[in-house]
Amino acid sequence: MRDMIELSNLHVHYGTSHVVQGLSVSAARGEVLGIFGRNGVGKTTLLKTIAGWLKPSDGSITLEGERIDGRSPDRIARMGVGFVPEDRRIFPGLTVEENLTLGFMQASGRSSAANRAALEAIYEQFPRLRERRQQAGTTLSGGEQQMLAMARAMVGEARLFLIDEPSEGLAPMIVADVYRIIRNMKAKGSTILLVEQNVRNALDVCDRFLAIERGRIVHSGSAASPTDTAKLLQVIAV
Amino acid sequence: MLEYIQFVLAPQVVTGLALGVAVILVALGLTIIFGLLDVINMSHGEFYAMGAFIALALGQVGLPFWALLIAVPLLMLPIGYVVERGLIQRVFNSPDRHVTTLLLTFGFGLVLEDGLRLIFGPNPHRPETPIPGAIEILGTYLPLYRLFMVGFGGLLILATALIVYRTRLGAMVRAAAFDRNMAASLGVPVEKVYAGAFAFGVALAGIAGVLLAPIYSVFPTMGRDFILLAFTVIIVGGMGSIGGATIAGLFLTQVQAISSLYISPVWADPIVFAIMVIMLVVRPRGLKGRLGHA
Numbered sequence: 001m002r003d004m005i006e007l008s009n010l011h012v013h014y015g016t017s018h019v020v021q022g023l024s025v026s027a028a029r030g031e032v033l034g035i036f037g038r039n040g041v042g043k044t045t046l047l048k049t050i051a052g053w054l055k056p057s058d059g060s061i062t063l064e065g066e067r068i069d070g071r072s073p074d075r076i077a078r079m080g081v082g083f084v085p086e087d088r089r090i091f092p093g094l095t096v097e098e099n100l101t102l103g104f105m106q107a108s109g110r111s112s113a114a115n116r117a118a119l120e121a122i123y124e125q126f127p128r129l130r131e132r133r134q135q136a137g138t139t140l141s142g143g144e145q146q147m148l149a150m151a152r153a154m155v156g157e158a159r160l161f162l163i164d165e166p167s168e169g170l171a172p173m174i175v176a177d178v179y180r181i182i183r184n185m186k187a188k189g190s191t192i193l194l195v196e197q198n199v200r201n202a203l204d205v206c207d208r209f210l211a212i213e214r215g216r217i218v219h220s221g222s223a224a225s226p227t228d229t230a231k232l233l234q235v236i237a238v
Numbered sequence: 239m240l241e242y243i244q245f246v247l248a249p250q251v252v253t254g255l256a257l258g259v260a261v262i263l264v265a266l267g268l269t270i271i272f273g274l275l276d277v278i279n280m281s282h283g284e285f286y287a288m289g290a291f292i293a294l295a296l297g298q299v300g301l302p303f304w305a306l307l308i309a310v311p312l313l314m315l316p317i318g319y320v321v322e323r324g325l326i327q328r329v330f331n332s333p334d335r336h337v338t339t340l341l342l343t344f345g346f347g348l349v350l351e352d353g354l355r356l357i358f359g360p361n362p363h364r365p366e367t368p369i370p371g372a373i374e375i376l377g378t379y380l381p382l383y384r385l386f387m388v389g390f391g392g393l394l395i396l397a398t399a400l401i402v403y404r405t406r407l408g409a410m411v412r413a414a415a416f417d418r419n420m421a422a423s424l425g426v427p428v429e430k431v432y433a434g435a436f437a438f439g440v441a442l443a444g445i446a447g448v449l450l451a452p453i454y455s456v457f458p459t460m461g462r463d464f465i466l467l468a469f470t471v472i473i474v475g476g477m478g479s480i481g482g483a484t485i486a487g488l489f490l491t492q493v494q495a496i497s498s499l500y501i502s503p504v505w506a507d508p509i510v511f512a513i514m515v516i517m518l519v520v521r522p523r524g525l526k527g528r529l530g531h532a
Binding site: 052073089091108 | 406409410412413416417420421422423425426427428429
């Protein structure tokens with residue numbers, strides 16, 4: 001089966017800083033790949049590069065065989081990449097529903113009826129967002145904003161989700177809700193690249209993982225293998 | 239006292255209002271472009287002049303005034319779109335974007351102004367007032383055309399606010415103004431939104447040119463004078479704020495109109511600019527918040 005996403009010898013620079021150094025990895029359709037490592041090792045940079053926010057200095061990124069590196073973020077989004085960034089980035093002047101319906105642009109060929117159905121499905125899954133749909137997005141609690149950020153990426157027709165630190169700053173009960181959503185996404189066959197500091201929670205939903213140190217992969221393995229995960233915990237010193 | 243209100247104050251207030259809505263239309267374009275693209279469009283005044291000249295030319299070949307109100311903005315839209323895609327977007331990602339776009343639009347404004355001078359000559363043209371005469375309201379005679387300007391301009395301002403704050407297109411504009419990358423990652427075609435908003439701003443300036451042409455005449459440097467007032471309005475109202483531009487536009491043009499009743503009219507402009515300077519010192523961000531920022 002063709003990989004959903006494949007990064008090949010990827011290099012990314014921030015000015016003179018060489019943040020991602022020749023990273024190669026792939027994820028199959030329906031796979032959840034955990035990306036772990038200490039702060040500042042290049043995890044977020046990697047997701048931003050796939051999303052098109054940053055341009056790689058070398059290497060390639062393909063989505064189901066089609067090159068996406070160098071394309072604009074909106075083009076990449078319309079090709080089926082949904083991004084839930086670390087700081088959620090809820091638009092302050094927009095209501096919850098306006099934040100959500102912007103995601104329709106990702107599925108620009110879809111009919112209005114299909115858009116309405118997609119929104120209804122999101123409200124079924126996130127009833128709290130339905131209750132607060134006319135409220136400004138930034139007035140929601142941290143957990144609700146995380147749900148909104150995830151729902152906004154899901155309302156389009158993404159095939160691949162890039163989720164960055166979804167549990168950051170959230171209470172344990174809310175984190176459980178967030179992971180329930182990620183499990184649902186996985187059950188529906190979504191491919192997910194999951195960057196997370198909370199490794200133990202993340203390993204529960206991941207199929208495979210990789211650990212990054214100074215922009216390079218230093219360890220990778222199966223989330224189901226106790227030997228691989230034990231080494232992972234050593235490598236990233238959790 | 240009643241006679242003073244009827245024959246002096248009320249007509250002056252209406253004159254101020256008519257100028258106010260035209261300034262607001264120009265300022266709205268300027269402020270949307272700044273709020274969204276973070277670009278100070280120094281050629282905006284020349285787009286206002288271009289609108290007036292296109293109206294003049296089309297009027298001379300027989301197009302009625304009512305048709306000009308539709309035709310001119312429709313012609314200005316593609317012009318604005320092409321200028322944004324062809325000039326501004328080419329330097330948009332340069333490290334010193336603010337300076338580069340400021341100089342680029344300043345230079346382009348000079349080209350437009352000289353182009354208008356070459357085509358239409360340096361002398362002023364005065365189109366006929368499309369709605370002559372006056373109406374008596376409570377004993378006060380008010381010029382019909384200025385009343386029309388207030389009503390029509392007011393509707394355009396309201397329509398602009400509704401588009402920006404009540405439609406999905408407006409939500410895209412506000413989202414892109416706040417966070418370009420995040421909006422793009424939801425599939426919003428940010429570069430087209432930028433070009434579209436620039437074109438919309440240019441079209442609004444063009445309509446202001448059509449509306450003011452019968453009052454102030456049409457001449458190649460007309461944009462240079464008018465744009466100073468529009469810049470003052472968006473600085474006082476808050477750079478990038480639609481509500482702020484509307485309040486500041488109405489306030490400053492009334493200050494200008496009413497102050498010239500009591501002191502020499504040559505002092506009206508310095509008073510308005512002094513308000514801008516005071517605002518910059520006391521409250522640099524202006525009356526209202528920027529587009530896309532709650």
